[in-house]
Amino acid sequence: MxxxxxxxxxxxxxxxxxxxxxxxxxxxxxxxxxxxxxxxxxxxxxxxxxxxxxxxxxxxxxxxxxxxxxxxxxxxDQLNSIQVPSINTPSPTFTNNAPRMATMxxxxxxxxxxxxxxxxxxxxxxxxxxxxxxxxxxxLKPVAQPQPSAPPPSFAQQVLQPVKPQQLMTPPPVQAPPPRPQQPVYEPYQPDQGAEDAPPAEPPLAGENVMNIVMVGAECAPWSKTGGLGDVMGALPKAFARRGHRVMVVAPRYEIYDDAWETGIRRIFRVMNQDVEVGYFHAFLDGVDYVFVDHPSFHFRAKDIYGGERQEIQFRCALLCKAALESVWHVPCGGIAYGDTNTVFIANDWHTALLPVYLQAHYRDYEQMKFSRAVFVIHNMAHQGRGPFVETEQLELPDNYREVFRLYDPIGGEHMNIMKAGLQFSHRIVAVSEGYAWECQTQEGGWGLDAIIRENTWKLRGIVNGIDYKEWSPMSDPHLTSDGYTQYDMDTLAEGKRQCKMALQKELGLPVDPDVPLLGFIGRLDYQKGVDLIRDSHGWLMGQGAQLVMLGSGRADLEADLRSMEASNRDKTRSWVGFSVKMAHRITAGVDMLLMPSRFEPCGLNQLYAMAYGTVPIVHAVGGLRDTVTPFNPFENKGTGWTFERADAEQMRHAVGNALETYRKYRPSFRDLQLRGMAQDLSWDHAAALYEEVLVAAKFQW
Incomplete structure (x- = not known):
């Protein structure tokens, strides 16, 4: 072996x-x-x-x-022959003549x-x-491995690193490496060729005077309304927004409003010596932020906004003012609170007269809200928030501020007057018409505050209210699209007015006659509106062959008078005790003349609605009625209606007689009266521009 x-x-x-x-x-x-x-x-x-x-x-x-x-x-060899995108980093080199990819x-x-x-x-x-x-x-001798002299390969080199032979025993499909990510290239903005021809963006109508405006009131249409204040709170903010201002409306939440949502903001205030927690609800409509203050004292008061005991009303008003002042800091309208810089509060009537006082006593005296201002708007001087002077202890104010509320009235004696304090602490005062601004300085129109108004005349201005054409326009009124009514404009006035008149007569059960003069009244039934003057002249009107339609509610005795007038002349008189928005629009469009015999009227809106619908107003020349209705001059064919100088039944009958004669005998002149009324610019846009001047003046008053 x-x-x-x-x-x-x-x-x-x-x-x-x-x-x-x-x-x-x-x-x-x-x-x-x-x-x-x-x-x-x-x-x-x-x-x-x-x-x-x-x-x-x-x-x-x-x-x-x-x-x-x-x-x-x-x-x-096939792999080495593949074309690879070039990369700035060079590939590693080899020192021998072996193939580019090392063999094993x-x-x-x-x-x-x-x-x-x-x-x-x-x-x-x-x-x-x-x-x-x-x-x-x-x-059988193995091939020597090349030794690269370059530094460790970068990421790009690793992408192109040769594949080891043992990985090619079963050759996988070969793919090109992914392309190198492109870095974004930032170039200066180059406008389109047509951009030079396009008109530049229009600046806001307010220009450099754009500011934050917060309107505060006890009512706001369409959510809550008892009179003209609700219309103002609903329409004027939209006009401000169209001019470029950021606008908020603060009002109580009387009911569940479907379009207002809970913000989750809760605040605790000290009101009349007790801690009160309130919430805020928010809605955004037509460019305006509507903020509703939620508290049980406001609930279910939509039908009786100013009802209850005096101290209950005072509690709700004080709570509304404090919640409104804090809303600019805590309510995130559109995600951003308004803040107190470049902000103007607009308080309306005595219900919000505590706002200018609280702004000064609780904030500005402590170096807070230094750039916020308060403007007070007088809608009705007859209501001033009076009470015993001892109740000023419940307003959470220092003693020196309490003295501002003290007023001695020859009739009522010494008392607390909330409107008086609001007038003195506000930076500017607005009356709802130039005529009413003058009347407030008289003993008859000042209701005990005429001296205070005269002392502050330097910051007083009268501005007439406007109307919202989206709601009050015969060309687009939704209440004129059924039951035989029709929409119309200045070109179709004769036919449209005639058709609406006949539809109204048919709906109310009066004899249908387009040629008979038809008069109307819409308003609150009380002494101020002069309903008793119509009652005292009812027999005379029926003798003139005219028809009369009345709509309103109020004092029980005056409601009974309306029913009595209808009962005595059922073929010529119809009385609707109550209120209906649809019927108010249809009466305004269907009657020929509108009666407004008010004893005093700060501004009035019904006469503005009437002229917009081609209905001729017959008014007592007082307050805003004097400012808005120009007496008819038959010789020069000028004017927009008829006026009488004294709140007297005889004076009213004289004016109505002239109107009936013109209607029957001089129909072209009567038609010109209608057209001149419709041609006026009665919108809130004009009033908003005037308000803006007042707000700017308040802004620069330190």
């Missing part, structure tokens, strides 16, 4: 092709696919047929290894199976002879 092993080692180390004796391998092992490329050692079959078959097996394995190397080289040495040839010894002393295993040395050096 030892001699056989020496002969085998000598044959493997020789450089010639002389083959030494080798052990035989089973025939089936030469054809086994699992045997190829493996390094397993199997036991020789003693029945094998010599070393020739073993050498042939070695030759076959070497050929397969060579074919595999050539196949891998072709794959590497093939696995060593498998070991030959052991052959049995020729000795008779048993069988044993041994390694097969090695192939010639020149074949080992030529075919």
């Amino acid at each position: 030892h001699s056989t092993l020496r002969a085998s080692r000598a044959g493997c180390g020789a450089s010639s092709a002389v083959r030494g004796p080798v052990a035989s391998v089973p025939a089936k092992l030469a054809h086994s696919k699992r045997f190829r490329g493996s390094a397993q050692v199997v036991r020789a079959d003693p029945t094998a047929s010599g070393d020739v078959e073993l050498w042939e097996l070695h030759e076959e394995l070497l050929r397969e290894i060579e074919e595999r190397k050539q196949h891998q080289a072709r794959l590497l 040495a093939p696995p060593p040839p498998p070991a030959a199976p052991a052959a049995p010894s020729s000795s008779s002393s048993g069988s044993s295993t041994f390694m097969p002879p090695k192939p010639p040395a020149h074949r080992q050096l030529e075919r």
Whole structure:
């Protein structure tokens, strides 16, 4: 056995092709696919047929290894021929002439199976002879790995790093590396070619006078309304917004409003010596933020806003004023609170007269809200918030402020007057018409505060109210689209007015006659509105062959008078006790003339609605009625209605007589009266521009 092993080692180390004796391998092992490329050692079959078959097996394995190397080289050449997008970072270089992608040495040839010894002393295993040395050096020597001299590859180099050969045993599909992300290029703005021709954006109508405006009132249409104040609170803020101001309206939340949402803001105030928690609800309509103060004392008061005991009303008013002042800091209208810079509060009537007082006593005296101002608007001087002076202790004010509320009235004696304090602490005062601003300075129109008004004349101005044409316009009135009514304008006035008149007569059960003069009245039934003057002249009117339609509610005795007038002349008079918005619009459109014999009228809105609908007003020349209705001059064919100078039934009958005669005998002149009324600009936009001048003056008053 030892001699056989020496002969085998000598044959493997020789450089010639002389083959030494080798052990035989089973025939089936030469054809086994699992045997190829493996390094397993199997036991020789003693029945094998010599070393020739073993050498042939070695030759076959070497050929397969060579074919595999050539196949891998072709794959590497194909990979290197792929065009890769250039990147600024250079690729690593190699120092030899090897292919660009490094190759791996093939696995060593498998070991030959052991052959049995020729000795008779048993069988044993041994390694097969090695192939010639020149074949080992030529075919089995691994290729040296290149050593790059460049620094560690960057991310871009890693993207292009060659794939290792062992990963290509089963070649995967080759894909190009992802493109390098493009960096954004920022270039200066270049306007479109047509932008030069486009008109520039219009600045706000208010220009540099744009400010934050907060209107505060006890009622606001359409959510709550008892009179003209509700209309003002609903329409004037929209006109401010159209001029570019940021506008907020603060009013109580009397009911559940579908379009107002809970803000989640809760605040605690000290009101009449008790802690009170309130919430805020918010709605955004027509460019205006409507903020509603929520507290149980306001709930279910929509039908009786000013009802209850005196101290109950005073509690609600004080709470509303304090909540309104804090709303600019805490209610995030549109996500941003108004703040106290460049802000003007507009308080309306005595219900909010405490706001200017609280602004000064609780904030400005402590260096807070230094750039906020308060403007007070007088809608009705007859209501002033009077009470015993001792009740000023419940207003949470210092003693020196309490004295401002003190007023001595020859009729009522010494008392607390809330409107008096509001007038004195406000930065500007507005009356709702120029005529009413003058009347407030008289003993008859000042209601005990005429001296205070005269002392503050320097900050007083009269501005006539307007109307909202979206709600009051015969061209778009939704109440004139059914039951025989029709919408009309100045061009179709004659036909439209005639059709609405006949529809109104039919709806109310009056004889349908488009030629009979039809008069109307819409308003609150009380002494101020002069309903008793109509009652005292009712018989005379019926004798003139006119028809009369009345709509309103109020004092029980006056309601009874309306029913009595209808009962005595059912073929000429109709009385609607109560109030209906739809009927108010239809009466305004259907009647020929509207009666407004008010004893005093700060401004009045019904006469404005009437002129917008081509209805001629007959008014007592007082307050805002004097400012808005120009007396008819038949000689110059000028004017917009008829007026009388004294609140007297005889005076009213004289004016109505002239109107009836013009209607019957001088119809073209009457038609011109209607058209002149419709041609006027009665919108709130004009009034808002005048209010803006007052707000700017308050802004620059330190």
